[in-house]
Amino acid sequence: MDKSLLTQLVLERLAEDLLQAEQAARTAHETATHEENIAENKYDTLGLEAAYLATGQARRAEAIRQAMASWRQFRPRPYNASQGIQLGALVCLVDSEDKQQQLFLGPDGGSMKLLSGDQLIQVMSSESPLGRAMLGKCEGDEVSIQVAQTRQQFEVVRVQ
Template sequence: MDKFLLKQQVLDRLAEDLLQAEQAARVAHETATHEENIAENKYDTLGLEAAYLASGQAQRAEAIRQVMANWRQFHPGPYEPSKGIQLGALVCLVDSNGRQQHLFLGPVGGSMKLVCGDQVVQVISVEAPLGRAMLGKFEGDEVSVQVAQIRQQFEVLQVV
């Protein structure tokens, strides 16, 4: 799997999310400022509610822009076996039932599932519990994560 292709897929998905957030902010702003939505009494809050929604969507769009900036600056390098799993690693884990999962350890904010060839790849950050647990691990090591009352354990099969 190509890490740079995965990075581009993340950026493409974030660009789609940004477009949707900007469009939602525009629609909410137009609703908030439309002359038909001027409050006639203190109970007429459609315009006010739309203004809050427009503000929230604008904040969401700005947050997506920040995430995109982080991903643009991110340059995943080759795996260095002496350092173990680091930011930019592409990791294959297997659970106790033999189920494999592929994870791409990237910057904050890119949590999503991607398809690369015939593989599904989960993008996670080092701030995610599983991402944090994988840092510094090597092929053959066990990774353990507590999720609610359940402890999940995985083996690191491969790191690229």
């Protein structure tokens, strides 16, 4: 699996998300500033609510821009068994029910699922609970995380 291609797919998805967030911010801003939405009394809050929404969408767009900057600078390195799993690793985990999952460990802001060929790949940050638990692990090691009241365990099958 080509990690550079995965990185490009993440950037494409983030670009799509950015366009949507910017459009949503523009729409909310237009609604907030439209003359028909001027409050006539203290209970007329449509303009105020739209302004809050526009602010939230603008913050979301900025977070996506920052994530894109991180992903543009990101250069996944080949797996080094002496260091174990690090940022940029493509990891295959298997759970207790023999269900496999492919994970690509990348910078913050890229949490998403991608389809590469016929494989579903979960992109996650090394700051996520599972991402942190995998750091430094090698093929054959066990990884466990606590989710609510349940402990989930995985085995590292393959790392690239």
